[in-house]
Amino acid sequence: MFEPVLLKNVDVQDGHLLSAYEAGGGYQALAKVLRQDTPDEVIDLVKQSNLRGRGGAGFPTGMKWSFVPKRVDRPKYLCCNADEGEPGTFKDRIIMERDPHQLIEGLAVSAYAIGAETAYVYIRGEYVTAIRRLEQAIAEASAKGYLGTRILGSDFNFTVHIHRGAGAYICGEETAMLESLEGKRAQPRLKPPFPAVAGLYASPTVINNVETLVCVPHIVTRGADWFRGIGPDRSPGPKLYCLSGQVRKPGLYELPMGIPLRELVEEHAGGALPGRKIKAVIPGGVSAPVIPEHGLEVGMDFDSLAAAGSMLGSAGVIVIDDATCMVKVATRIIEFFHHESCGKCTPCREGLNWVVKVLRRIEAGEGAPGDLEQLDRLCKGIFGNTFCALGDGAAMGLQAALAHFREEFAAHIEERRCPFH
Amino acid sequence: MTMREKIEEAAARYPDQRSAIMPALLIAQRQHGYLPGPVLEEVADILGVERIWVYELATFYTLFHTEPVGMFHLQLCDNVSCMLRRSEDLLRHLEEVLGIRKGETTPDRLFTLSTVECLGACEMAPVMQVGDAYHGDLDIARIDALLDRLRAEAGHPAAAAAPPGE
Ligand SMILES: Cc1cc2nc3c(=O)[nH]c(=O)nc-3n(C[C@H](O)[C@H](O)[C@H](O)COP(=O)(O)O)c2cc1C
Numbered sequence: 001m002f003e004p005v006l007l008k009n010v011d012v013q014d015g016h017l018l019s020a021y022e023a024g025g026g027y028q029a030l031a032k033v034l035r036q037d038t039p040d041e042v043i044d045l046v047k048q049s050n051l052r053g054r055g056g057a058g059f060p061t062g063m064k065w066s067f068v069p070k071r072v073d074r075p076k077y078l079c080c081n082a083d084e085g086e087p088g089t090f091k092d093r094i095i096m097e098r099d100p101h102q103l104i105e106g107l108a109v110s111a112y113a114i115g116a117e118t119a120y121v122y123i124r125g126e127y128v129t130a131i132r133r134l135e136q137a138i139a140e141a142s143a144k145g146y147l148g149t150r151i152l153g154s155d156f157n158f159t160v161h162i163h164r165g166a167g168a169y170i171c172g173e174e175t176a177m178l179e180s181l182e183g184k185r186a187q188p189r190l191k192p193p194f195p196a197v198a199g200l201y202a203s204p205t206v207i208n209n210v211e212t213l214v215c216v217p218h219i220v221t222r223g224a225d226w227f228r229g230i231g232p233d234r235s236p237g238p239k240l241y242c243l244s245g246q247v248r249k250p251g252l253y254e255l256p257m258g259i260p261l262r263e264l265v266e267e268h269a270g271g272a273l274p275g276r277k278i279k280a281v282i283p284g285g286v287s288a289p290v291i292p293e294h295g296l297e298v299g300m301d302f303d304s305l306a307a308a309g310s311m312l313g314s315a316g317v318i319v320i321d322d323a324t325c326m327v328k329v330a331t332r333i334i335e336f337f338h339h340e341s342c343g344k345c346t347p348c349r350e351g352l353n354w355v356v357k358v359l360r361r362i363e364a365g366e367g368a369p370g371d372l373e374q375l376d377r378l379c380k381g382i383f384g385n386t387f388c389a390l391g392d393g394a395a396m397g398l399q400a401a402l403a404h405f406r407e408e409f410a411a412h413i414e415e416r417r418c419p420f421h
Numbered sequence: 422m423t424m425r426e427k428i429e430e431a432a433a434r435y436p437d438q439r440s441a442i443m444p445a446l447l448i449a450q451r452q453h454g455y456l457p458g459p460v461l462e463e464v465a466d467i468l469g470v471e472r473i474w475v476y477e478l479a480t481f482y483t484l485f486h487t488e489p490v491g492m493f494h495l496q497l498c499d500n501v502s503c504m505l506r507r508s509e510d511l512l513r514h515l516e517e518v519l520g521i522r523k524g525e526t527t528p529d530r531l532f533t534l535s536t537v538e539c540l541g542a543c544e545m546a547p548v549m550q551v552g553d554a555y556h557g558d559l560d561i562a563r564i565d566a567l568l569d570r571l572r573a574e575a576g577h578p579a580a581a582a583a584p585p586g587e
């Protein structure tokens with residue numbers, strides 16, 4: 001039996017309070033690194049653990065931290081990405097609402113490693129309960145000396161601020177988030193320079209997802225080998241999976257990285273709704289290409305999903321059953337990306353507008369022969385030609401839906417109606 | 422605290438006043454209900470930043486309203502996870518019982534109905550946000566009960582709770 005680590009406090013009564021967190025061994029990792037480790041030793045430990053970013057791209061965390069220049073005359077910043085806008089994803093919200101101290105400890109240990117004295121937690125504006133709980137936790141932690149100056153008698157000073165978002169999915173893209181934090185419209189920046197060198201206020205900045213940061217204290221207390229022993233060696237660790245859609249037991253599950261998608265959906269989440277059959281699963285939020293039912297043996301880790309033509313993304317697992325029209329799902333996803341396109345680059349802004357029109361026409365039974373080929377061409381025109389990964393994700397997802405469910409799209413055009421209506 | 426004091430407190434968290442525009446707009450919107458031109462200009466003056474910077478943010482981010490909204494803003498998620506759990510039926514029902522279409526406000530200014538992108542609470546789909554609160558696992562009976570509660574609350578408006586993150 002796999003023992004949950006990241007979620008061990010979430011169902012504890014008043015688990016969001018400092019007393020509960022301390023009772024479960026909380027802030028021991030912070031005390032340990034401040035007592036006995038140099039910042040470089042913490043970075044090395046995280047490198048050895050093979051922790052990869054949980055925000056979507058799976059970038060090795062220790063490596064990202066090591067890009068931060070050691071000696072600079074500017075302050076360094078740690079930014080926590082709690083924008084969680086990827087449809088189908090809700091893990092960061094649950095951590096912040098029910099175990100905010102876990103995030104604060106993760107922030108403190110990580111900031112110590114990279115040499116930052118200030119962190120901004122960028123939380124999407126809708127997450128009012130999460131914001132309140134984290135504010136409360138920051139106040140409690142400051143009063144107890146886990147935040148502030150000369151933390152636990154060391155030379156380490158550290159402050160956490162919350163920056164409340166105001167809508168716009170693109171704020172989750174890390175450079176758009178930095179623009180937003182600087183008080184500008186959230187449009188992605190050209191890279192290089194990379195944020196590790198010149199990020200927030202042109203200072204060295206590390207951006208990490210909530211779940212990435214909460215892994216760090218556990219790696220400190222239990223060791224890099226423990227972490228690497230869970231799931232595939234190149235993509236290890238305990239992992240949060242967000243199950244939603246047409247499945248019996250939607251919810252947040254903590255299981256090893258690499259668990260087969262079928263086991264996750266059918267055993268843990270209870271499988272299809274009564275009387276229905278699973279048709280397809282989106283494994284990593286709507287940016288991740290859909291996987292048809294026969295592909296569910298795939299392992300839920302960065303490399304296995306990439307090899308299967310999809311991605312782990314945010315691990316927002318959306319289950320779609322046989323009563324649902326894939327054209328409708330694909331249309332809704334592209335409508336989302338079109339709505340959220342920041343407008344900076346033409347292939348995304350104009351291309352998605354065009355794609356939405358064609359898809360809506362097909363779903364309404366007004367599609368024409370040649371429409372599917374036109375969608376293929378539009379996807380090719382968008383993919384690889386956009387400024388940030390939003391446009392790529394939209395095109396990749398649609399290409400996969402067109403490839404796996406082409407007959408369904410074609411049937412709409414031939415029958416001049418949606419066969420599911 | 423006055424609006425100015427709250428904004429100045431928020432601004433102290435950043436090395437640059439411009440960063441405080443977003444929190445300041447949230448504070449101003451909480452105070453005024455929405456963000457008309459004169460409020461935007463007041464925010465710019467309090468922070469001592471360019472007015473265009475403030476306008477630019479007020480129109481870019483979806484949680485800022487430059488037009489008034491009803492007392493209760495019903496924000497129903499219609500993204501994929503909620504759609505798969507039939508949020509469309511709920512939208513149709515809300516439009517029917519409120520007598521308005523999405524994007525509109527009831528004549529008594531009690532309810533504004535919108536559909537929104539994913540609220541990040543898909544485990545309880547279909548979900549609707551009303552004010553600060555999430556309401557999940559909705560069906561038509563629960564929507565009706567919620568509307569009744571909100572109408573009753575409008576009869577006895579309780580003092581608004583202190584907003585977070587502002
Ligand atoms: C359009 C877009 C939206 C994104 N949204 C999020 C998000 O909501 N949360 C998140 O952690 N990462 C998001 N990312 C990924 C971030 O850019 C970044 O890679 C991540 O926060 C880095 O943290 P990690 O290394 O800990 O994963 C998004 C990326 C793109 C292109």
Ligand code: SF4
Nearest residue numbers: 342344345348388391
């Ligand atoms: S791909 Fe879309 S979201 Fe990204 S920069 Fe271009 S227009 Fe903006």
